[in-house]
Amino acid sequence: MxxxxxxxxxxxxxxxxxxxxxxxxxxxxxxxxxxxxxxxxxxxxxLQRLGLDGLNGEGDVITAGAVLTLQGLMDQAGSDTALGRALDLEASPHQRNRSTLAGRMMTADGRSPLATVMMAMDARLVWLPEGQEVGLAEWFAMREGGRKPGLLVASLTWSAGMELAFEAVARTPKDRPIVCAAAARWPSGSIRAVLGGFGNAPMVVYDGLDGHDIVKAARKKYAQAGDAWASAEYRQEMAGVLMKRCLAALEKKEGQA
Ligand SMILES: Cc1cc2nc3c(=O)[nH]c(=O)nc-3n(C[C@H](O)[C@H](O)[C@H](O)COP(=O)(O)OP(=O)(O)OC[C@H]3O[C@@H](n4cnc5c(N)ncnc54)[C@H](O)[C@@H]3O)c2cc1C
Missing domain, CATH: 3.30.43 (Uridine Diphospho-n-acetylenolpyruvylglucosamine Reductase; domain 2)
Structure with missing residues (x-):
């Protein structure tokens, strides 16, 4: 109450x-x-009177205000981008118009396509009053232990220069994914790959320079990922397939650059 x-x-x-x-x-x-x-x-x-609903770029850092709605972010990202497609699967238009970016990251579970993509983007939560920046993977681990790094999230930040890919499989086209994969590649050649669709939070599969067998790592990550929605065998197989597609999409984008 x-x-x-x-x-x-x-x-x-x-x-x-x-x-x-x-x-x-x-x-x-x-x-x-x-x-x-x-x-x-x-x-x-x-928090609605605090001016925390903007989306701004400064240098190579993008900052989204904590109360930017999911729809507001989708409008600016474009519905046909990897981020836009994840937002489309995240919630219905009605919910997207109300739910805020920070509120969603506070409550998201492993089936959240948005949290999966934002974790691949290495998005960071800026907590006040200290201004402490906490990566999403770190936040979800803290949350498990019932800890918070501050009183409120003022914004989320991520870097502007990355290419992003997202793939998902679900029971129906608008259902939340049973498995989803996101991968981001920075101009340095660094890749960050994340799996979602299972458990309490998305899982980082790989974070480092290209060259590692990321598809194999994705399959391994979901080897035990069975629940009422799908068997571990199915998730493991799809994790490999979807991650492979993400990496191919990133390679294609690099070829076009
Ligand atoms: C009909 C319906 C269906 C839903 N289906 C799903 C689903 O399938 N999967 C799913 O994962 N979720 C689902 N949800 C949950 C819901 O969509 C998310 O929890 C929601 O996006 C939270 O965003 P909000 O802005 O409304 O947060 P609020 O409800 O305002 O807050 C949620 C929590 O986050 C905290 N919080 C909010 N803003 C901040 C901030 N700036 N800093 C620190 N803490 C903050 C609040 O104190 C609170 O604890 C559903 C909700 C509804 C109503």
């Missing part, structure tokens, strides 16, 4: 509310999950 609602005009006021020991006070993004947590008694701090 939400016992207090605050909509501060400044970040200082928001942080001061969130730092209170009592009552438990949480940031409110789109509220799609928070307003449904009926067993939780808390106060909420609505």
């Amino acid at each position: 939400i016992i207090e609602y605050h909509r501060p005009e400044t970040m200082a006021a928001a942080l001061s509310l969130l730092a209170r020991p009592q009552p438990l006070t949480l940031p409110l993004g789109g509220g799609t999950t928070l307003t449904q947590m009926h067993d939780l008694t808390c106060a909420v701090v609505d």
